[in-house]
Amino acid sequence: GAGVSQSPSNKVTEKGKDVELRCDPISGHTALYWYRQSLGQGLEFLIYFQGNSAPDKSGLPSDRFSAERTGGSVSTLTIQRTQQEDSAVYLCASSLLSGANVLTFGAGSRLTVL
Amino acid sequence: AQKITQTQPGMFVQEKEAVTLDCTYDTSDPSYGLFWYKQPSSGEMIFLIYQGSYDQQNATEGRYSLNFQKARKSANLVISASQLGDSAMYFCAMRELIKTGANSKLTFGKGITLSVRP
Numbered sequence: 681g682a683g684v685s686q687s688p689s690n691k692v693t694e695k696g697k698d699v700e701l702r703c704d705p706i707s708g709h710t711a712l713y714w715y716r717q718s719l720g721q722g723l724e725f726l727i728y729f730q731g732n733s734a735p736d737k738s739g740l741p742s743d744r745f746s747a748e749r750t751g752g753s754v755s756t757l758t759i760q761r762t763q764q765e766d767s768a769v770y771l772c773a774s775s776l777l778s779g780a781n782v783l784t785f786g787a788g789s790r791l792t793v794l
Numbered sequence: 795a796q797k798i799t800q801t802q803p804g805m806f807v808q809e810k811e812a813v814t815l816d817c818t819y820d821t822s823d824p825s826y827g828l829f830w831y832k833q834p835s836s837g838e839m840i841f842l843i844y845q846g847s848y849d850q851q852n853a854t855e856g857r858y859s860l861n862f863q864k865a866r867k868s869a870n871l872v873i874s875a876s877q878l879g880d881s882a883m884y885f886c887a888m889r890e891l892i893k894t895g896a897n898s899k900l901t902f903g904k905g906i907t908l909s910v911r912p
Contacts, residue, residue: 713899722885722904723839736899769837780827780846781889783900785839 682706684786686772692792693762701757701789705774712755713773713783714747723771729755762793797821798886798903805908807876814861815871815906817886825891828869829900830860834882842884845869847891873908881910 685704693699705712714726725739729749740746744762749755759766769790773783799818807813819828830842845853845860853860861870873880884907887900 715902723887723900723902725899725901728899730895730898739899771839773839780829780844782829782841782844783839784841785831787838 684772684774684784686786686789688789690790694794695764696761698760699762701770703755703772706784709774709776711775712749714757715771716768717771718768764793767791767793797901798888800886800903800906802906805906807910809878809910809912810875812874813876815884817869819867819888821890823890823893827889829887830871831885832882876910878910881908883907
């Protein structure tokens, strides 16, 4: 597609439920990133995928968070047993392997945990 | 240790005037890249400008320029001729190219809110 596509754009869930957030990167972009942005805050790195290499999971805040990337394209971020502090906007970005490797971001998935 | 520092409180500028948004960074990596992104109230992150640590000249992109002072580890964004549409959050970010790789994560600062007054 023309840009990075994320779904759902908004998700309201109850504490303790599992949620899945989806990211469809720009075609041809081999690097994919997940960030989290809490209200009024900066971006917190979660995880990074690069081709067939092992992902950099150093930013995942707990073992309730996991992500996978199938076929080197679409990625799913899963949060198990959601907590209220998980409420945030989850941003996905992708990039080419050239030049400055500028990240192109999606519009984000806003998660609200009640 | 905080790698990207943006400490200015909310900034205000009069339309058509220039404004400088401050960013300092901390790294021991001799090769790194610096980025600025804009986030309007709609939420999308918009790439503005990039500066490589070995670039000889300061980066410019239209009304945006980057005042890169390597010895002081600062990478301030200058917006000339401010427009109402420039009102947004602005984030400075860095990638350490040797430590983490040319395609690795960006580390973001906490951002600065800019409001342009008519």
